[in-house]
Structures are given as structure tokens and as C-alpha cells.
Amino acid sequence: MPIPPKPSGNLAGLLARHAYLAIALIALWVAAAGTSQLPLNGHEVYVAETAREMQERGDWLIPHFNGQLRLNKPPLNYWLTGAMAWLAGQQPIEDWHARAVSVLAATGLAVLTLALGRRLYSDRRVSLLGALLLVSSLGFFSYSHDARPEMLYALCCMAGYTALAEARHRQQRNQNSAAAAYAMWLAFALATLAKGPHVPAMLLAGSVGFLHWRERQSWRAIGRLLRPLTGILLAAAIAAPWWWWLRRHIGADTLSHSQLGGALLKLDWRQILNPYHFIRILQLLLPWSLLLPLALGLAWRQRLLSRESLWLLTLIAVSAVILGFGSQRRWFYMLPLLPALCLPLAEALVKLADDAGRRRWLANAVTGLWLLVAATSVFLFFRPGCCDEGNWPALLAALAVAVAWLAALIVRLRRPENGWSGLAGSSLALAAMLALLGDSPALWGPERFDVRQALTAVAPHLDADTQIVSLGDSPMACIFYLQRQVTRVDSLEELSETLARARRPTLVIVDNGRVAELPAAWRQERLAAMPDGTEEPKTFLLLQPPRPTDSP
Structure with a gap:
């Protein structure tokens, strides 16, 4: 068997020599x-608000939001958010505490991608490129900047199938695989506490099917590998107590009619050919998914894909098909499988880069991809509100990176000897662009910035009893940033009654288009208003209680 070539080039060589540290730092940066x-x-x-209310109540077992039970997600993300606040000095929970969980989970996801690649592939360029493709993808960037439990869930699920790969490796060498198998069950138990057991179950189903029908392993051998009886008991011992406690305190009927009780788990067998989740994982991998059809197609045709890549692609296919039967359509459902797509793509790209006949095709494809990236960077300048208030320097810096790297790729087209270094450099350049635009309205849109600006203007006018x-x-942002409950009313009559009961000035949040519907006799002070061009523009009014003669 020929020895795979080592990464060449100063930058690529440096990354290879210090791969884990380099990937961790790049991932954390992005x-x-x-x-x-x-x-x-x-x-x-x-x-963030659920964790804050749990902190205020001193009750970290029963989630509440806006003073009401929140029975949508398990508590692991809330607990870790509270832990971040405690580590920061027992502070009240802030927005960055919730985001820090996703940031650290994303960093761990990138490091695990490198570890899984090194376990599965003898060519270390595959594992390094797979991790670089991950950290420079749209899905990684978006959900590392999101406080929801999606990135934490992805980390736990991937830790599970990484441990399974280690157990399989040890079994093939007649070594004791028990520790790796139990590590898998531990990871899946934490995933259950982060969001639920559905993706771990799909990963197990895909792996069992692959081992039995593709690798021809007996059911007994698969049982020795997975240790299902003791593993399930271990996972239940970790995940089940919280559900038991919740059921005891809120009642079985309340729990069974909630999302935590499986109210959304409805199957529709007519969706068997629905391609939704296959498409969504391609969106998560953008822009690299634009190379995916040709790269995997050529690699498949030339039988360049290894058995390990086929296992990972099987996990993706099984999960996408099963998720397609559900009633919910969310593109982040496939986030735990994103590393499993990055590694086969990396293997295909590395092997095509080593093929003298395909190397120029690959160089042209990557250059074309960067033409699109540069054009998209120019387009961002024309998004409304994205170049205001000093936002343009970051856009200009990101565009400069895109143009500079595109120029380098065009120069390299004359002699595309080292396709590997071009791929690694492209990933780093895109990672740098994403980091430069990390808080730019150009990527996120100006709406959320308008909300915070309005709330900053409103806060000084409120007292503790407003x-x-x-x-x-x-x-929703008002509940967290103003740190108080918001009462919803659906009509002017309900609003009038609420104001009358308050007998003091009340902050009223109303759509810009409905301000004119408020009775002219009501005494009002406009504190702030969001621009009309935003998606859901709101006006913030301080209304006096209506006099008995005032009526809507």
C-alpha cells in the first residue's frame, strides 16, 4: 500500500504538524x-430567558419562560448556560452566556471531526481538510452564533458516532472495545438531555444496517460491538431521572401533551420520497456543497471512496429519510450529520487533487467557486442597512480577502501542482471572511439590531413596576432584554381593560401599522419605533390608563 503524501507548503505543513491546536483555534475564532x-x-x-428565569427561581429542574412552563426542550442547554454565568462570577445570565455554550460546542465539533477523520482515514490530509471544510461552512458559522441547543446537540451526537468508530476500530484489531462503546452511550444520553433521542436512534439504525448488510457482520458481532443492554441502561440512568422528576411535578397528562412528551412525533408515510433534509444538509455545507455533486460523482465512478466514507454517507441517508417522515421541517435537524458529509467530500477532493488528470478540473472548480464568493461579497454592500454606522470596514476587509485569494487562485491555474494546499487555503480564506463578518448586519440582517436599539432607548423610561x-x-427579545414578563392581548378592548386595571403608565408594544388604531383620547408617549422596512416593525408607547370616558 503506497504511503499517502504529506501536506506540503508552509501553511499546510504547519497545520498538519499542529493539527488539533490549529483546528481548535480556527474553530474558536470563527x-x-x-x-x-x-x-x-x-x-x-x-x-437565555428560560435559563435566567430558572436562575431567578432557584429551580434548575422545571423550565419556565415568561412565567409559564416551557416544555419544549430538555434542560442541558439551560444548565450549561447557568454554568457559564457561574463561571463568570455568579452573574445574572446575559446573552453571551447562552452563546458561549454553542461557541464551545462548535469548537469541540471541529476537533472531533479531525479526530474522526484520523481514525477512519490513513491519509491525514483528509481529516484536516474535512475539519477545515466544516469550520468554513455556512451551517457551522450560523449555529455557532446561535444560543439554541442545535450545536450542543450536534456535538453530543457526533461524539457518539466518533466513539462508535473507535469501538469498531478496536474490535477489528481484537482489542477491548467496551470503553468506546460505553462512551458512545454516554454521548447519546447527553444528546437526549440536550434535545432528544431521535438522531442518536437514527445513527444507531444506520450503523447497524451498514455493519450487517454492507460489512456482513453477524447480529452477535454487532451486539458485542454496541453492547445494547448495558448501554441502554447506562443511557437511561443518565437521561431518565430528569424526565421522571418533571413528570412527577407537572403531571403525566401535562407532559404527554407537550413537545417533551413527544406531541410532535407524528409520522406521515406519504413523505417517503421527500428530499427536504437531503437539500438542507447541502445548504448547511455551503459554499462547499457546490463542489459536492461532481467531486463525489467522480470519486464514486472511479471507486475512490473508502468503506469509511460509505458508512458516513449511509448515516446521512438513513437520517434524512427517517426525518422526512416527520411533521416538522427544520434545516438544522441535519446539523449533527454535517461532519459526516465534510469527511467524504474531503476524501474525494484529496484523491482528485492527487490525480494528474483531474487536478486542473479541481483547480478550475475551486476558482469558479471563489468567483461566486467574491460576487456575493460585493452583493452584501447593497443590503439595506448593512453599510451604516461603521459596518462597511468589515465588509471591505472581507471583500479584500475574497479578491486577494481569488487572484492567488487564478495565478495558480497556470501550475496547479498542489491541489491540497489550494483547498486548505480556500477554507482558511473563507473562515477569515466569516470571522470578519461575525457581527455584521450584512450576514444577519439589520432587524435584530433595530430591536436592541429600540429596547436600549426604552429601558430608562421604565421602573420596577412598569x-x-x-x-x-x-x-421575544423584549422579555429577555427588559427582564420582565410581557402580557399579550389580542384586541383593543383587552388592551383597554388591561390598562384600566394597571392604573399606572404601561409600556405597550404595537405593530407600526396599528398605531393609528389606538384611540386619540388615550394619552401616549412614543419612546421608540423600529424602521418600517424591518420584517416586524414595532412601536413602543408609554400609555396612561384611560379615563372612564375613553373608549376604543
Whole structure:
């Protein structure tokens, strides 16, 4: 068997010699960039505010949001958010505490991708490139900047199938695989506490099917590998007590009708050919997924893909098919499988880069990809609100990186000897662009910045007893950033009754288009208003209680 060539080039060689440290630092750089300046969106507020209310109540077992039970997600993400606040000096929970969990989980995900690649592939360039593709992908960047439990869940699930790969490796060498198998069950138990057992179950189903039908292993051998009886008992001992405690305190009927009780687990067998989740994982891998069809197609045709890559692709296919039967459509459901797609793509790209006949094709494809990246960078300058208030320097720096690397690739087209270094350099250049735009409205849109700006203007006008009422839907960010409950009313009559009961000035949040519906007789002070061009523009009014003669 020929010895795989070592990464060449100064930068590529440096990365290879210090791979784990380099990947950890690059991943942390991309994941953490701008997270302390980027305001929370509505979905992230659920995590940060639930953890804050648990902290205020001194009850870390029963989640509450806006004073009501929140029975949507298990508690691991809330616990870790509270732990971040405690490590920071027992502070009240802030937005960055919730984001820090995802930042650290994303860093761990990148390091595990490198570890899994080294376990599966003899060519270390594959593992290093796979990790670089991950940290420079849209999915990694987006969800490392998101306080929701998606990145934590991805880390736990991937730790599970990385441990399974280690157990399989040890079994093939007649070594004791028990510790690795139990590490897998431990990771899947933590995944269950982070979000649920559904993806771990799919990973196990895909792995068992691959081992039995593709590798022709007997059921007994698979049982010795997975240790299902003792493993399930271990996972249950870790994950089940919290569900038992919750059921005891809120009642079995309340739990069974909630998302935690499986209310959303409804199967629709008519969706068997639904390609939704296959498409979504390609979106998570952007822009590298643009190389995926041709790279994997050529590698498959020339039988360049290893058995290890086929296992990872099987996990993706099985999970996407099973998820397609569900009633929910969310593109982050495939996030735990993103590393499993990065590694086969990396293997295909590395082997094509070593093929003299395909090397020029690969260089042209990567150059074309960067033409698209540079054009997209120019387009970001024209997004409304994205170049205001000093945002343009970061955009200009990101564009400079894109243009400089594109120029380097064009020069390299004359002599594309080392396709590996071009791929690694492209990943690093894109990672640098993402880090530069970590808190830029160009990538996130100006809406969430408008909300925080409005709330900053509103906060000085409120005292400890000021009631907050929302006419229509409640902006979630208000609950967290103003640190108080928001009462929702659906009509002017309900609003009038609420104001009358308050007998003191009340902060009312109303859509910009409905401000004119408020009775002119109501005494109001406009504290702030979001621009009309935002997705859900709100006006913040301080309303006096209506007099008996006032009516809507």
C-alpha cells in the first residue's frame, strides 16, 4: 500500500504538524467572532430567558419562560448556560452566556471531526481538510452564533458516532472495545438531555444496517460491538431521572401533551420520497456543497471512496429519510450529520487533487467557486442597512480577502501542482471572511439590531413596576432584554381593560401599522419605533390608563 503524501507548503505543513491546536483555534475564532455584539433573535431568547428565569427561581429542574412552563426542550442547554454565568462570577445570565455554550460546542465539533477523520482515514490530509471544510461552512458559522441547543446537540451526537468508530476500530484489531462503546452511550444520553433521542436512534439504525448488510457482520458481532443492554441502561440512568422528576411535578397528562412528551412525533408515510433534509444538509455545507455533486460523482465512478466514507454517507441517508417522515421541517435537524458529509467530500477532493488528470478540473472548480464568493461579497454592500454606522470596514476587509485569494487562485491555474494546499487555503480564506463578518448586519440582517436599539432607548423610561403589554404577538427579545414578563392581548378592548386595571403608565408594544388604531383620547408617549422596512416593525408607547370616558 503506497504511503499517502504529506501536506506540503508552509501553511499546510504547519497545520498538519499542529493539527488539533490549529483546528481548535480556527474553530474558536470563527465561532466566537462577534457573538458578544450580535443581539439575540426570538428563538435564542427562549434559551437565555428560560435559563435566567430558572436562575431567578432557584429551580434548575422545571423550565419556565415568561412565567409559564416551557416544555419544549430538555434542560442541558439551560444548565450549561447557568454554568457559564457561574463561571463568570455568579452573574445574572446575559446573552453571551447562552452563546458561549454553542461557541464551545462548535469548537469541540471541529476537533472531533479531525479526530474522526484520523481514525477512519490513513491519509491525514483528509481529516484536516474535512475539519477545515466544516469550520468554513455556512451551517457551522450560523449555529455557532446561535444560543439554541442545535450545536450542543450536534456535538453530543457526533461524539457518539466518533466513539462508535473507535469501538469498531478496536474490535477489528481484537482489542477491548467496551470503553468506546460505553462512551458512545454516554454521548447519546447527553444528546437526549440536550434535545432528544431521535438522531442518536437514527445513527444507531444506520450503523447497524451498514455493519450487517454492507460489512456482513453477524447480529452477535454487532451486539458485542454496541453492547445494547448495558448501554441502554447506562443511557437511561443518565437521561431518565430528569424526565421522571418533571413528570412527577407537572403531571403525566401535562407532559404527554407537550413537545417533551413527544406531541410532535407524528409520522406521515406519504413523505417517503421527500428530499427536504437531503437539500438542507447541502445548504448547511455551503459554499462547499457546490463542489459536492461532481467531486463525489467522480470519486464514486472511479471507486475512490473508502468503506469509511460509505458508512458516513449511509448515516446521512438513513437520517434524512427517517426525518422526512416527520411533521416538522427544520434545516438544522441535519446539523449533527454535517461532519459526516465534510469527511467524504474531503476524501474525494484529496484523491482528485492527487490525480494528474483531474487536478486542473479541481483547480478550475475551486476558482469558479471563489468567483461566486467574491460576487456575493460585493452583493452584501447593497443590503439595506448593512453599510451604516461603521459596518462597511468589515465588509471591505472581507471583500479584500475574497479578491486577494481569488487572484492567488487564478495565478495558480497556470501550475496547479498542489491541489491540497489550494483547498486548505480556500477554507482558511473563507473562515477569515466569516470571522470578519461575525457581527455584521450584512450576514444577519439589520432587524435584530433595530430591536436592541429600540429596547436600549426604552429601558430608562421604565421602573420596577412598569407593566409591559403587547398588542398581538409578543417580541421575544423584549422579555429577555427588559427582564420582565410581557402580557399579550389580542384586541383593543383587552388592551383597554388591561390598562384600566394597571392604573399606572404601561409600556405597550404595537405593530407600526396599528398605531393609528389606538384611540386619540388615550394619552401616549412614543419612546421608540423600529424602521418600517424591518420584517416586524414595532412601536413602543408609554400609555396612561384611560379615563372612564375613553373608549376604543
